[in-house]
Amino acid sequence: MSNTLVSMISMGVLGIGLSIALVIASKKFAVESDPRVDDLEGVLPGANCGACGYAGCRSFAEALATGEAPTNGCPVGGASVAELVAKILGVSNSGFSRNVAQVLCKGGCAEASQRADYDGPQDCRIAHMTQGGDKGCTYGCLGCGTCVAACNFDAMAMNENGLPMIFEDNCTACGACVAACPRDIIILTGEEYGVHIRCRSHASGREARQVCIVGCIACRRCEKVCPTGAITVENNLAEINYDKCIVCRKCVEVCPVNTIEWQEGKGPVRQKVGA
Amino acid sequence: MGESTRMIIVLTVICMISAGVLAWAYNVTYEPILANRARALHSSIFQVLPGAEDVRVIEARPTSLAEDDEYSTKTVDSDQVLLLYQGLNANGKSVGFAYLSEETGYGGIIQVLIGVDENTEKIVGVTVVEHSETAGIGTKIEEEGFKSQFIGKGVNDPITIGIDIDSITGSTVSSEAMTKAINKNLGVAIQAYREAK
């Protein structure tokens, strides 16, 4: 009996002493912080992936609380998280636009020519460093699937034509494939945009035509037909400014080499105010 | 009630309750744990002293113990005390004694219990009480084939590894340590037992 009492008293005294120390410490070293930051961090996915551009969910939450970051800044959380964030901050949800990855090259095995046989490791970055790879086009997809390997969300696969395809339902716009591609042919853009110029070749029209039948030949027809001025041709390549694109698909119709492509079911998008 | 008061009260109550529960658990398990320890030692003693059914502990004060032997002995009144476990048979007659000895092996201390016969004063049993040798290699010192080599050896019999004792292939260090542990205090223990009797 006595050792029960002794241990209870000694542990009790320890408990009182240490908890007083904790109380003092919590008072003395208290840090004033925006209580909303904890709430915001609570609704974020907590993966600390950095896709928002901040060092982690905590710093994104801090940026949200100061109004620095947009409520829809978390691509992984998507619309549901954006809504919760807007609720905590007491602002209206600024309209979530989910980003997805797009592959800007159509020149697979069937369309683009080979200029050599590449026998090295099946990694685009290594192939790219090996004299620019085996493909006739030095701008296009090398087809080793490095982007697919980089994808952690099962949102990519290689098709039979040797090009990566994207399962947009799974894509979280984390940017891993964008970083993995040595040719910079993968971009992230709003899900609602359905018109893409799927070529990154700066080769002149004739050169581009020689190595790939779907490469941009810089004919400027799309530039001329675009009603919002979203397409500009520079350095032998047509580029689209998604902020101005309304997905009217006029460019798709005039493109003589089918470089510009429309994803069925997408658009049209109303022109944004001030865009 | 402020948050601080609540913190103190909650922590203190949790500490006290857990102390109470632990004290209860300690009281409940105290006897079985002691019994376990005694049983473990007794069963080792019975193993090395055939015929023994009871144990009497003798605190012997030998004059010369091997040095650096602080585990099997303890210091009482500035004397080194060697604990001798006298084994008694069913009739209460002594069948011999056992004592602990140890030596640093490959992975740490090897502690052996050595049983010595009452009349012949020769080793009748050896067992490893504690060791931390490599599993599967050094642990072979626990095997009967190795241990039985020591049986029948007396203080005047040479116990040399490699000559009288075959060491275990792959565990030379463990075999040597075990042999050394048995060798070093055998004479002292027998002498002490004679005096204590």
Add this chain to the structure above:
Amino acid sequence: MKHFYSDFIKGLWRENPTFRLLIGLCPTLAVTNNALGGFSMGVSTAFVLILSSTMISLVKHLIPDKVRIPAYIVLIATFVTILELFMNAYLPAIYAQLGIFLPLIVVNCIILGRAEAFASKMPVSRSIFDALGMGFGIIWALTSIGIMRELFGTGQVFGFQVMPSSFEPIGMMTAAPGAFITLGTAVAIVTYISDRIAKKHAKGKKATE
């Protein structure tokens, strides 16, 4: 009901603490040199995990947020010490085998991890199922590692000879390197199977170029 099922089942495979989350690896490596060691360590950890998760879930509203870690640790340490005392009293052989790793369950991160991540937020019933799932996850993980190490290291399983006598035991498997090799191989196999399952799920979804 659906919650209970998924809370329980996730600890067994998808969020298995040993093979998927890779936490609490100290005892995983140290005491799995035979099947019994792995099994008893798994059961001990599961025992503490289930009791502490239940208890913490019960008292979570009483504990102020700032002192929750010390409070949880005291609760966990209490359960571990109870386990230690009772094992010493009634299962001395296993107690001796687990050695220092038994009291070290206190600082096994799976226990405090589940307390922080699950039990302190969820109702008692769900916490129990979560702890049960995680507990059984640890048990099968540690036991399987123990079985593999014992099988290759000594040719036995749970002390029974299974390998033919011509089998030469690989002594390394019961030593420290064997622990790393077995764990690494097991993690690789589990990850491979998980990936295969995930790939299967991903297929058939609508593809866009």
